[in-house]
Amino acid sequence: MSLEKLFRPGSVAVVGASSSEASIGAELIKNLLRGPFQGPVFPVNPHRKWVLGIKAYATVCEIPDPVDLAVISVPKERVLAVIDDCGKKGVGAAVIITAGFKEVGGDGVALENALRDKLRQYGIRAIGPNCMGMIVTNPEVRLNASFAATPALPGNVAFLSQSGALGEAILALAKSLGLGLSAFVSLGNRVDVSVNDLLQHWAEDDSTSVVLMYIESFGNMQRFPLIAANAARKKPILAVKSGRTAEGARAASSHTGALASRDLAADALFEKTGILRAATMEELFTLATAFASQPLPKANRVAIVTNAGGPGILATDVLASGDMKLAGLTPETIQTMRAVLPAEASVNNPVDMIATSGPAQYEVCVSAALKDPGVDALIVIFVSPITIDSYAVAQAVVRGKELAATPEKPVLVSFMGKVAYEEGARYLKDHKLPVYVFPEEPAHALIAMDKLRRFRERPIGDVVRFEVDKTRASAAIDSALARGPGSQLSPMELAELLSAYGIATLPLEVVDSPENAVQAAERLGFPVVMKISAPTLVHKSDIGGVLLDLKSPMEVKGAYYELSERARALSSPHHLIVQPYARGGQEVILGFSSERTAGKLLVLGLGGVYVEVLKDIAVRLCPITDAEAHRMIESLKSAPLLRGYRGGAPGDIDALVEMIQRLSYLAESEPRIETLEMNPVLIRPAGHGVAVLDVRGKLRE
């Protein structure tokens, strides 16, 4: 069912309309009339003949004309009855302002479920309940179905907020920055319309170029990654996701679990879909201002034209902190600029025209910089000396941009100081140029724009469906499940499971006597490793539970006694294990965990104790394509160590890439496994593969 009746209603009824000063029922009517809404507005109030000068009806059913949208602000006990009326009347959509549902718990949850059933029954699409409403600025619609105190300027930015209270602030900020909105939706409890629905709608909406989101939690995660990725390839999507720390504190049962906290899950989701995450509301607006009016740069080479050195350096510092470069200017560009600039000007990039330069110099330098084939984006900075007219400078910047005729190159402006608040800045905004007070802001915005360009240019890659032996894998999981849900898998079960998915682990034998251990070592070949394996033991080395490089039967026997002694302290079932001693290569950790709201998260990190201490990890959402697996490795700070560093042999990256994909496939195919962690995995020199030295895994509860 489309959202047509919500976003383009032909008529609106306000149920709970009121004339009382400062009541929501009055504000709803006033906002609709102020629009003015491009269709009739029908107040509904059983106790009044008219509301704020407009004829009122006792119920929706009594309205003689068709009603597309009902805005509902009645006591919560009456909402279901109103929906019944709407259903009978054939109303297609509802904005339910009323609070007191899921958010208050208890009866509220039941009430919300009943509401959902009724909406489905009548086929009514609804926003809310417990929201501040929605706004559409399209001149053919002009719908302000909210009780917001601030109207929205028309524009091309759609905004969804999971916090009603923030909605009011968002509208005021957008207005103060001159940021025009195509639509604003306060989602409320999401009884029906979800983030997914809105993303799908706005991806196809001609009046929307950029989507902003304030979200506290994700909705339907089965569909979200695909819907969001599809939308983000069409339009920039910028999001503030809050609540990152409150959830991150939960206790962890394995390395992977601890590392893949919820905030990493959100980051993985954004990384996967191409949604750009803003750290703060302020950054969200800084970025939105640029994305709303400027194209993405074609590459990362930036020119800066300024009349003061200091601000140019500040912008440069920020650019260099991202993956941006200062463009090298051609001799022609430099000559063109030199011809109009004072001798003291510096015609490097940043181009410091110095304080005596005015409109004439801005026009020529802006135009020349934009025409330069080595320039992909331009930052113009103006700090007003008293002798230069800022309005004339603003006009010159616009003329320079028009002269260059390079609409494909983004131009961002900083008007510093008093001029930030004067007509020149307004002139620039009116000519679709983003204007910032601080010179660092356009630099931050360009970094984000270029990040989106690179995201769109990079290959998506393929999800490989490997030939695997699911029967063997199931048998291994069944064997563990016999011990109950939530059980740890045994070393042998894990070896079986992984082997069924084409991931070979080092051979191992479980031993129960010193003689046994020696025989196993002889079968596997010296030197060997012996270790304690126990469900409760996450960090074997904490209790000295791993003994390496045992070269003789005597050493193996000694190790058996020593480990048996140490294992006794565990007071839980355990095994002793013998494995060949593998050496030579870089250790990594590779595993996955299941996140209730985000799906399966794969974690790759530099191995050993470093992964925990230095937190150099990459987290991605499954399924992982071949291209993603490569990027995952490259995103590690320690990637140079895997590629071969300072005389070290390059590691077998191809084998690691394949292993990442196979583990991703396992994670997706075996929902009964909650977490699995291979730690360490030895990355051998190129051509020699990878070796899994130790594995832990746990069934779903």
Place this chain on the structure above:
Amino acid sequence: MSLEKLFRPGSVAVVGASSSEASIGAELIKNLLRGPFQGPVFPVNPHRKWVLGIKAYATVCEIPDPVDLAVISVPKERVLAVIDDCGKKGVGAAVIITAGFKEVGGDGVALENALRDKLRQYGIRAIGPNCMGMIVTNPEVRLNASFAATPALPGNVAFLSQSGALGEAILALAKSLGLGLSAFVSLGNRVDVSVNDLLQHWAEDDSTSVVLMYIESFGNMQRFPLIAANAARKKPILAVKSGRTAEGARAASSHTGALASRDLAADALFEKTGILRAATMEELFTLATAFASQPLPKANRVAIVTNAGGPGILATDVLASGDMKLAGLTPETIQTMRAVLPAEASVNNPVDMIATSGPAQYEVCVSAALKDPGVDALIVIFVSPITIDSYAVAQAVVRGKELAATPEKPVLVSFMGKVAYEEGARYLKDHKLPVYVFPEEPAHALIAMDKLRRFRERPIGDVVRFEVDKTRASAAIDSALARGPGSQLSPMELAELLSAYGIATLPLEVVDSPENAVQAAERLGFPVVMKISAPTLVHKSDIGGVLLDLKSPMEVKGAYYELSERARALSSPHHLIVQPYARGGQEVILGFSSERTAGKLLVLGLGGVYVEVLKDIAVRLCPITDAEAHRMIESLKSAPLLRGYRGGAPGDIDALVEMIQRLSYLAESEPRIETLEMNPVLIRPAGHGVAVLDVRGKLRE
């Protein structure tokens, strides 16, 4: 010489005063009169009898009354003559606006040197040249000796800017934020008055509580660290330091050099002195607004009182990203709040009072939170629902704060949305409460305030003057100097030098034949290490120049031939070296480099290839106290590895602390050494000391 005549002049002459519209000479007079300056203003202009209605004089000497300060804006050719006049007249201070000195190079440099000489000759303290002037708002002075278009609001924040152009912007921004200034100084070329002078002045100035700086380079580094540290212990000093990337790119001749780029030098300087670094101009203002009116918190426990959940979460996220905690509220506090709040309110921290709460609830909750002994700081957030009067809320917040009577606890406010621009926000500012538009900003500000508290509370420690053998050290350096300045020190010279400073290196022998090598190995004891040592070879392992764990004479001979072969490719003089093979411990890198502007920088990092790949390093400015050495180690992400991690033995931290101090002492005492790098240093288990496995060092050019 004090800055008294600059900051409290009794009379001012404006040399180059003019009546022309939009001229600097006119703006200077206008700004002085607008103050109005609390004393007489004398225009000086040889061509006019009066300027802007005030009697003018042909020269400073003709002024009949005493003149304390001359503001000079004449063509650069005439500046020296004007200074001569000032000298004759007995003028005590000058603000030199005129440009065309050092900043234009060539003749300008000579002119500036002549200017400096003249100023010294007459004992005149001067700001500039090439600056926009200075402002003092003290009501007894009211000096606006600048051509700034924006006047400064009176207040307690002193601002110095190394960029004149930024100065104009700074004044406009301060005004728009309602941030009052005690003084503003555009430093210009710093022919006389320096950053050091101003810090010393403001540290003692009763009308200044906070100092802000925009700096592009540091001044006299011999004195700066001490002066700044002294000032920062008295008053918060916040700085934006730009130009961090341009300088960072210079080629590096050693690991330490590459790591200790100039930006790290600035960070080390700020770390040493307690100056808080802001990343952007915007952050500088965010922090300044809080520091200007609020005390530092006594500890890091924060309460948040809000009428909307979303903004509370946003603030919490930021707090958790710093070292801040959400305070646990006492049962009494919770009871007091519950008594006035709606049932749906959440009386955890953040206290979400929900949208229906108004002034009465704010007053009680603000007061109760502040009275709670477990709360050190409070953030109040208000998002305006249409039904609540924001002015009344502002009054309630102020009343709540007054009722609590806890002036020692900082209170920061976020008024989100439309109310940010209304009278309520103004009321709060008038009552000395910082108000922010975004809820993340007060959280960022509290993190910075708490950082300064911790800086002030931490022990400074002692610089230990070790008993060392400077004669032996000098002999080793002389021996290297015989090969010319800039030479590398030989392994033997380095061993001598370090040993003279009480830092023992592993014994080593330089060998020149296979037989020699075997004899050396037998003397040192097997197993041994052999390696190539050559001035041009920074990374020995790049060419396989290190062979470890040689256990027998045969292995040593083989290693000799192999290394000789590899060394041949070097085409530069080299030695082969035999050393005992040391194992068992964590490797670190420790070294120092000399920064022209910052002095000696000590660098400590996790050893091996990790230091370069993972950049986990600590950089500090010498001399380093015992307390600093400990903090340096603790600041490493990898510190847990040194303390003993997951069954590993704790390393000998005490020995490392001593080695850091000894190396700092060496760096300070031997200016002829430009860089020295010990890599790796093996940190043995506690009580077993540290072992320097390899050293490189270079003389000053």
